[in-house]
Structure formats: C-alpha cells, structure tokens
Amino acid sequence: MQTYYSDLLVIGAGLAGERVACEAAQNGFKASCLSIVPARRSHSSAAQGGMQAALGNCAKGEGDCTDVHFIDTVKGSDWGCDQEVARLFADTAPIEMRRLAHWGVPWNRVVPGKSFFFKGGEKFEKYEKEENEGLITARSFGGTAKWRTCYTSDGTGHAVMCTMDNRCAELGIDVFDKKEAISLIHDGETCMGAVVRCLRTGELEVHLAKATAICTGGFGRIYKATTNAVICDGGGHILAHETGVVPIGNPESIQFHPTGIVPTDILVTEGCRGDGGTLLDVNEERFMHIYEPEKAELASRDVVSRRMTEHMRAGKGVKSAYGEHLWLDIRHLGDKHISTKLREVDEICHHFLGVNPRTELIPVRPTQHYTMAGIRTNKDGAVYGLKGLYSAGEAACWDMHGFNRLGGNSLAETVVAGGIIGAKIVEFLKGYETKFDTKAINLEIKRQKERIHDITHGRNGKLNVYEVRNEMQEALMKGCFVFRNKEGLEECVSTLQGTMEKARQVGLVSDGAGPNHELAAAMKLEGQVRLAICIAQAALMRTESRGSHNREDYPERNDAKWLNRTLAYWREGADMPELQYEDTTPLFELPPGDRGYGGGSIIPADEKYVKERTVKSPVTEIGKKK
Numbered sequence: 001m002q003t004y005y006s007d008l009l010v011i012g013a014g015l016a017g018e019r020v021a022c023e024a025a026q027n028g029f030k031a032s033c034l035s036i037v038p039a040r041r042s043h044s045s046a047a048q049g050g051m052q053a054a055l056g057n058c059a060k061g062e063g064d065c066t067d068v069h070f071i072d073t074v075k076g077s078d079w080g081c082d083q084e085v086a087r088l089f090a091d092t093a094p095i096e097m098r099r100l101a102h103w104g105v106p107w108n109r110v111v112p113g114k115s116f117f118f119k120g121g122e123k124f125e126k127y128e129k130e131e132n133e134g135l136i137t138a139r140s141f142g143g144t145a146k147w148r149t150c151y152t153s154d155g156t157g158h159a160v161m162c163t164m165d166n167r168c169a170e171l172g173i174d175v176f177d178k179k180e181a182i183s184l185i186h187d188g189e190t191c192m193g194a195v196v197r198c199l200r201t202g203e204l205e206v207h208l209a210k211a212t213a214i215c216t217g218g219f220g221r222i223y224k225a226t227t228n229a230v231i232c233d234g235g236g237h238i239l240a241h242e243t244g245v246v247p248i249g250n251p252e253s254i255q256f257h258p259t260g261i262v263p264t265d266i267l268v269t270e271g272c273r274g275d276g277g278t279l280l281d282v283n284e285e286r287f288m289h290i291y292e293p294e295k296a297e298l299a300s301r302d303v304v305s306r307r308m309t310e311h312m313r314a315g316k317g318v319k320s321a322y323g324e325h326l327w328l329d330i331r332h333l334g335d336k337h338i339s340t341k342l343r344e345v346d347e348i349c350h351h352f353l354g355v356n357p358r359t360e361l362i363p364v365r366p367t368q369h370y371t372m373a374g375i376r377t378n379k380d381g382a383v384y385g386l387k388g389l390y391s392a393g394e395a396a397c398w399d400m401h402g403f404n405r406l407g408g409n410s411l412a413e414t415v416v417a418g419g420i421i422g423a424k425i426v427e428f429l430k431g432y433e434t435k436f437d438t439k440a441i442n443l444e445i446k447r448q449k450e451r452i453h454d455i456t457h458g459r460n461g462k463l464n465v466y467e468v469r470n471e472m473q474e475a476l477m478k479g480c481f482v483f484r485n486k487e488g489l490e491e492c493v494s495t496l497q498g499t500m501e502k503a504r505q506v507g508l509v510s511d512g513a514g515p516n517h518e519l520a521a522a523m524k525l526e527g528q529v530r531l532a533i534c535i536a537q538a539a540l541m542r543t544e545s546r547g548s549h550n551r552e553d554y555p556e557r558n559d560a561k562w563l564n565r566t567l568a569y570w571r572e573g574a575d576m577p578e579l580q581y582e583d584t585t586p587l588f589e590l591p592p593g594d595r596g597y598g599g600g601s602i603i604p605a606d607e608k609y610v611k612e613r614t615v616k617s618p619v620t621e622i623g624k625k626k
Contacts, residue, residue: 001445002205006032006174007429009193009209011181011236014042015157015414016393017215018164018175023422025171029429032174034196034207036231039165039175043217043229044414047157048269048344050139050149051415052408053093057110057135059126060117064146066090067619071590073400073409076143076300078547078557079592080253080372080402080565083585085379089400089409089416096416097136097150104163107136108151108341118276120289120296121332139341140274141407143300143597149408154269154344157411164415178515179205182523183448184212184239184389187440191389194239195448202514204448208436211425213390214240214383215418218371222528224473226368227260227267236395238527240375245385247567247580248531249376249397252539255405255548256482258304260367263322264352267369268345268362270407272330273297275341279308280327280361281316295597302404302548303598305366309482318363327361334358366482370394370410372401372548373535376567381421384567388434392421399565402584403547455522456512461505465522468502472525472532475499480536485552489540496533500575503529534568534577541579542566545600559592559605589619 008024010017013035021031035042056064070090074081101107110132116123119140141149152159168175181194185208193208216236220228240246258279259268273279278286279297289296291307299307308326311317317324330338330345335358338346342357349355349362374397376384381398383389392398393414400413454460479492503526512519544558545551563584568577591610594602614620 004032004205004207006030006207006209007211008032008425009207009212010034010215011194011212011239012215012217012395013039013175013177014044014215014217014393015161015164015411016395016418017213018168019415019418020213020215020392020422020425021173022164022167022171023419024426024429025173027426029426032176032207033168034179034181035175035177036180036199038177039168040161042161043232044411045158045161046229046267047411048154048267049141049271049274050151050156050408051093051097051160051412052141052144052148052406053097053150053412054090054146054148055094055097055136055138055150056146057132058137058147059128060140060147061138064148066094068145069093069148070619072144073406074590075595076404076406076409077402078404078595079559079563080250080404080546080584082379082399083587083589085398085400087589088379088420089413092416092420093412096412096419100160100163100415101136103167105160106152108153110135110137118333121276121278121286121329139271140298141270142273142295142298142304143406149274151271153340154271154342160415180235180520181239183444184243185441185444186243186386187437188245190387190434192434192436192440195444199515199520202516204445206441206445208441210429210432210434211388211390213392213421213425214375214395215391215393216395218394219528219531220368220371222472222476222532223368224470224477225260225265227257227265228368233524234528234531235524237375237531238524240383240389240391241530241570242527243386244570244572246383246389247376247385247569248534249374249399250403250538250566251373251531251534251568252542252549252566253372253403253547254368254480254535255301255370255372256305256366257301257369258308258366259328259364260369261348261353262320262325262363262365265367266348266352268328268348268364269342270301272328272342272345275337276333277328277330280329281311282318283316284327284361287311287316292597299597300404300406301369305482306550308366320363323365325363325365328364329361330357331359370405372403372405373397380424381417382424390421390425392417403549451523452512452519455506455519456508458507460507462507463502463505465506465508465518465525468499468506469521469525469528471502472496472499472529476532476535480539483550483552484539486540489536492536493533493540496529496536497575500526500529500533530570530577534570537577538566538568538579556601556603558603560603563592563605586613588614589617591620
C-alpha cells in the first residue's frame with residue numbers, strides 16, 4: 001500500500017482547497033490536494049455570476065465600502081451569522097479580488113461613458129467616470145445595497161479556477177485527481193490524514209499530514225432537485241461527522257435558488273436578474289414587485305424562492321409534464337448582452353432546453369443550491385473536536401452565511417476564507433511536529449478493507465444502492481424543502497430512520513472492482529442519510545422561521561429563543577443526532593433588527609443580552625440610521 005507524506009493534506013481541489021494549499025506552499029510548506037475529478041472540473045468552475053467585494057469602482061457601486069458589505073451580509077443571513085467572521089470576510093474581499101487580478105483573472109473592467117442597464121424590465125441610463133477606466137467593475141446581485149459583484153461575463157468560477165490551478169502548478173503543489181478520501185485517520189483527539197481510494201484502480205492509499213483541510217464543497221446531491229454536480233454528495237462532511245466528535249453546524253440551513261431550469265435543475269445565474277431579467281407567471285406578468293416593492297427580483301434568494309412558491313400555490317404557476325414552474329425573462333437585455341455577459345446561460349438554454357433566450361422565456365423554479373450547513377469550525381477554520389483538522393469553503397460552517405447567503409458571497413468566500421484559513425494553518429504548522437500513530441493507521445486501513453469487502457460481498461444485505469438513495473432524496477424533497485411544518489418534518493424524520501436501516505443493508509449489482517461508481521455510492525450512503533436526518537431533526541426542533549428555514553407553523557423569527565447555532569453530533573452507535581446549541585455570534589456590530597425585505601414579524605431578543613454583546617463601530621451607527 002502506497003503512503004504519501006506532506007505538511008498539509010487538502011481534501012478537495014476546488015477554489016477553497018487550492019487557495020488553502022497555495023497559502024501553505026508559498027510559506028515553504030509541502031502541500032498536496034486530493035480531488036475526485038481533475039481540479040479544473042471541480043464544482044467551483046460551475047459558478048457563473050461573480051464574487052462580492054466592496055471595490056466601489058463602477059457608477060452603481062459608488063459609496064460602497066466594507067461596512068456596507070458587512071451590513072448586507074448580516075442582514076442576508078437573517079442575523080444568523082458569526083459577525084466576527086462576516087467582518088473578516090468583508091474587509092478581506094477587496095484585497096483578494098485584486099490579488100486574483102494580479103494572478104491573472106480577467107475581470108470585466110469599467111468602460112467610461114454613457115451606458116444602459118435594466119431594472120424590473122425598465123431601461124435606465126448610467127455614466128461611468130473616465131478616471132475609473134480599466135478598474136474592476138461589478139454587477140448587481142440580490143440583497144445588496146450597491147453593485148459589488150466582480151465578474152468575468154457569466155463564467156467567473158471557471159476563470160478563477162483555471163487561474164488558481166495555474167498558481168498551484170507554479171508553486172509545485174501536488175494535485176492528485178481521481179482520488180477519494182473515504183475516512184480520516186485520527187485517535188479521537190488529533191487528525192493525522194486520510195485513507196484514500198484511487199478511483200482509477202480501486203486500490204487504497206494512505207495520505208499522512210501534520211494538518212488536514214476538508215474543502216469538498218456542499219452536499220446538495222442528497223436532494224433530488226439540486227443545481228449541484230454529482231460530486232457534491234457530502235463526502236467530506238461524512239468523513240468528519242463519522243468521527244463522532246465533529247459536529248455539523250446549522251444542518252437545517254439549506255439554500256434554495258430561485259432559478260433552476262426545468263426539468264434538469266441546472267442553474268442559470270442570479271446575474272440574469274442582476275442584469276435586469278424579470279420573473280413572470282403563467283399570464284406572463286411580473287409579480288415579485290407585488291410581494292417585495294423595493295427589492296422585487298433582487299431580494300435575497302430565500303425570499304425570492306419563498307415568494308415564487310407562494311405565487312405558484314396561488315394558482316399562478318405554469319403547468320408542465322415536469323411539474324409547475326414560472327418564467328425567467330431576459331429577452332429585453334438583447335443579443336449583444338446575452339452573447340457576451342450571459343453566454344453560459346445562452347449555451348445552457350440552447351443545449352438543455354432547446355430555447356433561445358433572446359426570443360423565448362426560460363422555465364425556472366426553486367431548487368436546492370447551497371449548504372450554509374457544514375463542518376463546524378471556529379473563525380480560524382479549525383474544526384471543532386479534532387486537532388490538526390481544518391475546513392474552508394462550502395464544506396465548512398465558518399459561519400459567515402448564517403441562515404441565508406447572498407449571491408456572490410460564496411464564490412468570494414472560497415478564496416477569501418481559503419487565504420485567511422490557509423494563513424492560520426501556516427501559523428499552526430510553524431514549529432509543529434507530530435508522531436504518526438501506526439496503530440491508529442493500521443486499524444483504520446483494516447476497518448476500511450473490511451467495510452469494502454462486506455459491501456462487495458453482500459454481507460449486510462443486497463438492497464439496491466440507488467433505490468435506497470432515492471428514498472432519502474424523496475423524503476427531503478417532501479418534508480424539508482422551501483416550506484416546512486411539524487407534520488411534514490416528523491414524517492420526514494420517521495421515513496429517514498427507516499431509510500437508515502436500509503442503507504446499512506445495501507449490496508452491489510456489480511463486483512465492486514476497479515473504479516466502481518456503485519461502490520463509491522454505497523460507501524457514502526449511510527453517511528448521507530445521517531446528514532439528511534440531521535437536517536430534518538434540526539429543522540423540526542427550530543420552532544421559528546429564519547432565512548432559508550421557513551416554518552409555516554412558526555412564521556416569526558424568534559430572536560428571544562433561537563438566536564443561536566445548531567450543532568449536530570452523531571455519536572458512535574447512535575441512531576439519531578445529538579443536538580447542542582451555541583450563541584450565533586460572540587458580539588454584535590449590527591444588533592438584530594429588520595432585514596428590510598422578506599416581511600414577517602420578529603420576536604425580539606432580550607435587550608440586556610443584546611446590549612452586553614454590542615460593540616461600538618461605524619456599522620452600529622449606520623444600522624441605527626437605517
């Protein structure tokens with residue numbers, strides 16, 4: 001069995017993973033990355049719209065600053081985020097965008113003079129200053145006070161991913177593709193690396209490191225309707241969660257994007273609405289301005305998804321063989337705009353729908369998109385429960401998104417958090433030496449070999465992997481989607497408990513040899529069902545509505561009781577998660593208040609509790625004025 005050694009092992013080679021590795025490598029440490037697919041095919045490449053950073057270069061971004069970005073992020077989270085982390089992010093994002101430009105990202109730039117933009121289907125004029133020519137420009141995204149989303153047409157993720165991968169090559173970082181980590185090596189206190197399965201040969205390997213970082217993205221594929229790639233199946237979360245000492249933070253906090261196309265659920269970017277696209281109903285009439293007079297189509301994603309669902313419930317949806325949907329209209333943006341700034345959307349419509357968005361409407365509906373839930377870390381990215389284990393990006397609950405993230409904040413988070421957490425890992429590695437526990441290593445190798453043998457030989461049963469997985473996905477779609485209630489969640493938890501028993505009894509139709517996808521699915525299935533139960537049980541316990549967590553039977557945001565974060569542990573031998581709670585944030589720069597969109601009433605927190613944790617800052621004063 002081959003064994004690899006490094007100072008830092010990064011599981012996942014998307015933007016967050018490679019950015020963490022770059023920080024370690026440029027400080028003289030040996031870093032290696034593992035990836036299921038070639039790094040440039042990581043799901044980061046699928047991100048279209050852009051990255052938020054308060055540069056204030058374009059006309060509609062004038063007056064923007066990190067304080068305003070911070071306020072938008074906290075309001076977007078529905079006061080569910082760690083405000084220390086949100087501040088770190090907002091302050092660092094402009095630096096990181098300029099660093100990416102230096103590394104080679106071809107950002108769209110300010111073109112001086114008169115130009116036009118659309119808002120709510122109407123055409124407006126703007127004027128870009130001559131002195132700003134060539135600076136990084138921005139587009140509008142939902143839930144923001146200013147235009148601050150830096151972009152490269154609608155292929156931002158692809159452009160930044162290629163640049164980051166080039167940087168890894170320049171720094172001599174080993175990026176191993178077709179490698180899947182199947183378990184962490186640890187002694188209950190310290191992480192020492194991972195047991196890895198080669199997806200080319202099916203052979204097991206050992207990767208040992210002083211520090212390990214999980215950067216595997218989200219776990220949207222446990223839902224049936226999702227914009228996520230097939231590789232976003234929770235593999236990294238399962239590694240951490242099955243240790244029994246690492247919690248999943250805010251598992252009930254799952255984002256649904258308003259514009260997944262029907263029937264494939266492939267995403268068309270928020271940039272469509274940011275650039276002036278509108279949502280239409282069965283009568284081809286706009287409706288978002290009725291629900292949200294100020295923000296309309298550019299309210300936050302949780303709000304737009306909720307309003308779209310409400311509108312379809314009111315009988316205004318478009319009937320189709322694939323279920324109800326609404327329309328996205330970008331026809332008025334014109335051929336030039338669509339062919340340049342929305343060219344990926346154009347290609348998606350052509351190849352997957354047979355639709356020309358210049359002349360036809362795009363069928364869309366809310367679909368699972370992002371997991372604010374993740375491996376719980378502190379503000380340094382250090383995972384709760386295991387020394388030497390870190391996490392960054394969508395895999396982590398860092399927690400700058402709380403109960404809803406703003407579009408453009410997650411793609412920016414990959415590189416911003418990657419840089420910040422990478423620097424903290426460098427601090428950890430300096431002067432740190434360790435001894436690798438050969439007993440722990442050998443026991444874990446033996447355990448994984450036995451697990452694979454049992455699955456491939458049907459020792460635990462012969463249930464079909466994909467049928468059991470489908471049952472899990474259907475349960476979440478029915479009971480834990482945009483709207484939730486007690487009856488639906490109880491049924492969801494009950495169904496998933498039965499699914500758990502089945503997940504422990506799966507076998508293979510194939511022989512499991514070599515690069516076998518069925519085996520990979522079977523090995524993750526029980527861990528996926530655990531994640532699903534955590535989502536449903538945490539949602540059942542949280543008797544309020546906050547951000548993307550919408551309880552129809554508890555419509556108020558309850559700051560008096562639920563201004564906290566869920567921690568879901570899965571102890572060894574348990575059949576249900578152990579839920580614990582911690583304060584949402586250690587301090588408030590922006591005390592809890594009204595978001596300014598989304599409606600709904602608020603049960604206020606105890607005044608003494610808030611006052612004791614509120615610090616004086618420019619944001620506190622801005623918040624009072626607003």
